[in-house]
Amino acid sequence: MKTVIIGGGLAGLAAAYKLAGRDEVVVIEKEPELGGMASSYSIDGYHIEKYYHHIFAGDKELIDLIEEFGLGSRLEWLRGSTGYYFNGNVYPMNTPLEILKALPLMDIIRLTWLVLKAKSIKDTAPFDDIIAKDWIIDTAGESVYNNFFLPLLSGKFGDNKEKVSAAWLLGRVRIRSNRGTKGERLGYMRGGFHALVEAMADDVRKKGGRTMRGTVSRIEVTNREIRSVAVDGVSIECDRVISTLAPHSLEKIIDTALLGHELNISYQGTACALLGLTEKVMDDVYWLNIKDDVPFGAVIEHTNFIPASDYGEHLMYVTSYFQSSDSVLWRSDDEEVIRLYLDGLEKLFPGFRKKVKWWRLRRDLDTAPVYEVGYRKKVLPYETGTRGLYLAGMFSEANYPERSMNGSIMAGFKCAEAVMKSEV
Ligand SMILES: Cc1cc2nc3c(=O)[nH]c(=O)nc-3n(C[C@H](O)[C@H](O)[C@H](O)COP(=O)(O)OP(=O)(O)OC[C@H]3O[C@@H](n4cnc5c(N)ncnc54)[C@H](O)[C@@H]3O)c2cc1C
Known part of the structure; x- marks a missing residue:
């Protein structure tokens, strides 16, 4: 079976890693470097991510994968100190004492209550239809919203800040509130996540797979079966395609009626x-x-x-x-x-x-993705309505309610599992 994977980001590489050796795998990436959002610059002998990256203790699949490649000794857990700039000053916000200097006492009490409440909520699904702003104000009041959450939501979602769901917020609060008295510990691979991207790509190549540079401009389907992909004017025949592209990029290269699912994630x-x-x-x-x-x-x-x-x-x-x-x-x-x-x-x-x-x-x-109210219903499945066409990426269940490297690795793994299951 020949499987073409569109996109050499973490989701594509994770799927390739699982399928290479049993399938003939080709990963096609439009950029010169693999890694997608987690790719790196090479600068004067070192690598550094193009976008800032760190990981959390709960990123199990990612941490296991780093170990699997013998890169565990590079993973370090370091203090990720945070601060707030307002009124012309930088306010460190790591210890309770520092937070006390930056926020009124009443806000801290209400914020603590909100965090405890968020941590006690096990199932976030019902909060997918509630606006984060409304939930914050109901739980902790306007002042906590304005002084603490508004700058965070504005920074992350800009004009969309009032559309974001409480489910997203609960997910974030739970991940980010696991800090001791000295502040939060974040994980980073010394030398950069570049080493992991390279290890995955090398493993795929060792097992007979290919990674190639190219832009896929069309996925060809006949009678609801995958036939080929068009890459820079050349047709590559294949039995399966895994697309890791954002939904609105995917809709430019395939007849969307073939997916059996709406593509409406912003x-x-x-x-x-x-x-x-x-x-x-x-x-x-x-x-x-x-x-x-x-x-x-x-x-x-x-x-x-x-x-x-x-x-x-x-x-x-x-x-x-x-x-x-x-x-x-x-x-x-x-x-x-x-x-x-x-x-x-x-x-x-x-x-x-x-x-x-x-x-x-x-x-x-x-x-x-913008995790707006009602987002959960828009999450895309790994398997589509067309035989041989699979999807994995930031839009997958594994990346809900926040996208991450771990989420995309998990999405790639789950997609590969769906592929293997379809053959049994
Ligand atoms: C600013 C920023 C900060 C982040 N910080 C963190 C962090 O601290 N911790 C964390 O865990 N995660 C972080 N992330 C998220 C993480 O990087 C992503 O969730 C993850 O890397 C996405 O992987 P992916 O494979 O799903 O998608 P992508 O990385 O987007 O991969 C898709 C690939 O498809 C390629 N492509 C697109 N169109 C075509 C085409 N037509 N033909 C061929 N190839 C194509 C793209 O070039 C891309 O390489 C951050 C992301 C950003 C942007």
């Missing part, structure tokens, strides 16, 4: 700059959420998480989600986006510009 984009710096910018904050009039929602000083000595320089991400292709962050050229970001950084940290040695900018339109 996505949002990200414009993320990585800056190489001569010196550190913040004292001890890895992740800074920002409540100020600047064109980005967060500043992530990577080398306040992983030591700068690993890179020989300081590294910082500056990032913003955007909600449509009309956004200035998508329409403008790279230099203009960087100018906007640097102007904002100069406002927050006077003298910032002088520290910048180099920059890279990565932008994509489909970086995260």
